[in-house]
Amino acid sequence: MKTNKMRVLSIPYIVWIIGFTLIPLLFVVMRAVTDPKGGFTLANLFAIFDPIHRKALILSLLLAFISSVICIIISYPAALILKASRFSNKKIMIFVLILPMWMNFILRMLSIQMLISKNGLINNLLEIFGMNKMSLINTPYAIILGMVYDYLPYMMLPILNCVLAIPDDMIEASKDLGANRWYVLTKIMIPLSLTGIGSGVTMVFVPSMTEFVIANLLGGGKIQLLGNIIEQEFSVSMNWNLGSGLSVMLMIFVLITTLVFGRTASQTDRGFVI
């Protein structure tokens, strides 16, 4: 009886995932392994190793990696401070953290564009203080800035959750046994919050790697991430087979990274990480 009821409850989600994820995915995979005439080919998949595509993939990986690292560097100390501050109103904390998400995404990116453009606020200020203007816009740095700005809450929330969940008496016990602050951080805090870091990285790294809107807006179309190339294959070149092939390869990379982070996280739960 009970399991039957559960099955009924799961129908909406099953319909959703079949209609909007599995079937489209099937189409993408089918196009990826066929040429425009419908014949089987692996060329679309191996196209990832073309110099231009390879360069875009490496840049995508690099920017996603750097953005994730910067997000960790900002989030982790903040989480530690929030834990230590005994500021216990978690609702307000989370509200403040997700406040940027209340603004429209395009609006946020356009604001950053204004800030860092050639005659934007930052360069005006630099000029007032007699310093040279910086060319920030249309560089990979601008894209990283945009990604960090956009994805920071997704890193912050799981890390904060994890760090807050570490029992105070566990930290006290480690100090009691002679651990200094550094030792407490590296042997207790970080290992016990690796799960949070892991899911944060997954939630920042994966969308960063497939990103193309931020690259369009802040990269001025000059910085080609793999996401941009795929988008162009679909909307400009109308080569859906190549676009699908690259998409599938990107998916495989995403899957690999997710598995790696997922494994790290589950290993810590069992305590295998040093």
Add this chain to the structure above:
Amino acid sequence: MSKKLIELKSISKSFGACTVIEELDLYIRENEFVTLLGPSGCGKTTLLRIIGGFETPDRGQVFFDGEDITKLPPNKRQVNTVFQKYALFSHMTVAENIAFGLRIKKKPEDFIRERIKYALDLVNLSGFEERMPASLSGGQQQRIAIARAIVNEPKVLLLDEPLGALDLKLRQEMQYELIRLKNELGITFIYVTHDQEEALTMSDTIVVMNRGVIQQIGTPESIYNEPINAFVADFIGESNIIDGIMTADRQVVIGGQTFECVDTGFEKDQPVDVVIRPEDVELLPPDKGAVTGKVTSVIFKGVHYEIQVMSSIGINFLVQTTQYFSVDSLVGINVIPDNFQIMHKPKSEDEQILREGEDHENQ
């Protein structure tokens, strides 16, 4: 007498407007098993945390072996703590947990392996090296927590209600284990509990606290048999605390009836608290005994019956006896002179606070 290892001098601590410890002086001797006993909120855990270095007193000093350690952080103190909720490191194996302190001290791995084995032997958990804490029962986790503390050979082991989360049977077993450990290791134990039975079973010295003030310090026997005030009498075991008047030496009047007691040196007609342990009240046939009474309730407690008797002098007695009396039966009540504990009514402000606190808890 062994030397004083820890000395607390006029310690005060408050959290916000709430004073937890007030002007407290205490010393603890080497190799003593000292229990800080009191109701929740009496300041006993705060006092332990001050000794462990997790709290700094607002005023006063902590001395360890003659040296002022008031401002020393916990990782620099020669004491180790066993926490109430074990606080084992959930991401480490049992062996890694036990090795934690030794690795910080950079002891050689051979030595660490030997110590882990020794510590696990000591807490009867040999062979548990590679287990994860989450796979152990509460009692086993607590033993590991103790092993993790004692491998560091602390001079003092602090235990914060370590048996609080265990069931009765396990708690009693662990009490014997702790006594054995203390004797084998020859180190000082400072033990915090609100459980008077635990305190009486294990301690060399009991420190009874209430509202941040020490009420009485003494051996379990002296605290039980000669409580210094009504609070201690009431907290250590159950007691009948009755208003009385000392009309002469060795003579106390309760509810208009004169009883013989052994106390002297009170002023004539001085109001006093009379404390009688429930097991010291004898129930006899109605024609015997000093006063008569009627049984109002009987509860079977396993070892004894707990009986409420309303006496003819208008005072309700709590009685513990192995003999059964049915409700509404008439009985004679007798207490031998030795078993009347006569106490001064609280006079000072401190004591008044204690009484108020006690009333408060009774509500």
